[in-house]
Amino acid sequence: MYDIGIPEINITARSESDDGRAILYTAEAAHRPICCANPACGHKVKPHVHSSKTNLIHDIRSEGKLVYINLTIHRYRCPDCSYVFPDEFTFFAKNSHITDRLKQEFVDRCIKGETFTYIGNDYSVDHKTVAAAFKAYSDTHKELLTYDYTPEVLGLDEAHIDDHFRLVITDIKEQRLLDMKRDNKAPTVKAYLHTLDKSTCKCVTMDFAPAYAKCVKTVLPDALIVIDKFHAIQEVNRCLDRTRISLQNYYSKTEGFSTKLFKRAKYLFMTNWENLTESEWDALNGWFNRFPDLFTAYMTKETFRDIYNLAKDRTEADSMFDEWLKTIPDFKAFEPMRKTMIKRRGHILNYWDAPYTNAYTESVNNLIKKIEKAGRGYKFDTLRERCMLEINTEKPDKFNPRKATFVNSDGSAQTLTEKAGKLYLSAVPKKTTKTINVDSVLLKDSLMLYFKHFDRTKHAESTIARISAYAEAIQRLAH
Ligand SMILES: [Zn+2]
Incomplete structure (x- = not known):
C-alpha cells in the first residue's frame, strides 16, 4: 500500500501528527519465518507467533516531515523444540531506534559541514545521537582518517584553535588534508616527518617559522624547503604598512595631519599596482609627492612582487633578488625584514626550483577554523575527524x-x-571584463627603471629626483 523503500516491511497504516510535522507508519515484517531458526532443530513446520512488541523507529524525512515507523516485532515459538526467536531486520541495528539510512544521512550532513546540534534540531533528536552516528562512522572508516603515503610536495602550517597551535599537514599536489596533530612542537613535527619516505618527498612548503624548516632539514635533508610566496610578499607588505603608520603618527603629532586620511589610504598602498584604477593611481601619486618615503616603501613592495611576476628561472630570480636586496631602504621598519630575507634567501628562491605555494594549506586552515567555530567545543579528536572527512x-x-x-x-x-x-x-x-592598464607600462620595465634610478648614496636627498626621473621614464615608455 505504502512504499518507503524498505522491502523488509509491510506498511499497514499511515497517519500524521496533528501539527503536520510528522508521519507515522505502522508496519510489520513483510515475511513470516517458514521454519524454526534453531539450527539444531531443522523442523519444517511454520512456527507460531508467541508474543509481539512494538518498536518506534526514526527514519529519514519524507515530504519535508519527520518519519517514524511503529514496527511490530513478533516473537515465534517452534512447536517442535519450543525454541523462541524474533523477526530479523537489516534496516536498523538491534537495540537502535534509528534506521541505518538515517544514520547515514546524519553522517552525510556532518561531512557537508552541518553541526551535530543543527542536524539534531532538524531531526528532533539529541545532538549526542548525531555525534554518536558520526563517531561510529569514523570508527569504521579509519581509512578515510589516515593517509600513510608520502606526498611529493608536503605543506606544513598550524591552525590557532582555542589557545592551541594544531599542526596541519597537507599534500599540496593532491590537495588533501593529510593529518592534524594536537600540537606543532618540534618532536611532533619530527615524529610525523620520520614516517615519510625520504626519496619521495621532494619539497616542503611553509611560512617563515624557522622551527618547521629546522625539523625538515634534520629529518628530510634532501627535500627542498620552499617559503610560501604569499607569506614572503606579506612580509614586505607589513614593512610598507609600518612605514605608513610611523608617518601617520609623526605627521598627526607635528602637523595635525588627519590620521583618518592615512588610515583610509591604507588600501591604496596594499593593493597590487595592476589592480588599481586610474583615479586610485592618481591618489597614490598625490601621497608619494607629499611623502617620498612612502614611495620608496611602496616600490620595495612592488619590485619584490615583480621578482615573482617576472623571473623566468632560478638564475634570473637569484640576480633580481640580490638587486632588490640592495634597494631596501634603511628605514627602521624594514630592518627585521631585510635580515629575514637575507637569512632565508635560499628557501625563498627555492620557489623557482619547485614553484609550489602553501596556499592550499592556508585554505585548509581557514576551513578548520570555520568547522571549529561552528561546532564550538569539539574535542580535538572529534574536530580532527570532522575536518579530515569534511575537507577531503x-x-x-x-x-x-x-x-x-x-x-x-x-x-x-x-x-x-x-x-x-x-x-x-x-x-x-x-x-x-574591464581590463585596467596602468599607463601602458610593463611591470618588468618598471622594475628595471627602478633599479636604474636607485642611488643608494644619495638616498635621502634624491628621492624627489628619483620620482621625477622615474615618472619621466614611465611617461616616455607609455608614449
Ligand atoms: Zn524447532
Missing part, C-alpha cells in the same frame, strides 16, 4: 535541473532544456 570529501557539483536527465516511469528520458528549447540558451548574459 569531494563536494558534488550543484545539481542543475536544466542539465540533468530525468527518467520517466516508462523508462524514457528527457531533459528540461530539450523541453524548453532555446529559451534558456539565449537568456545567459555575456560577461564583460
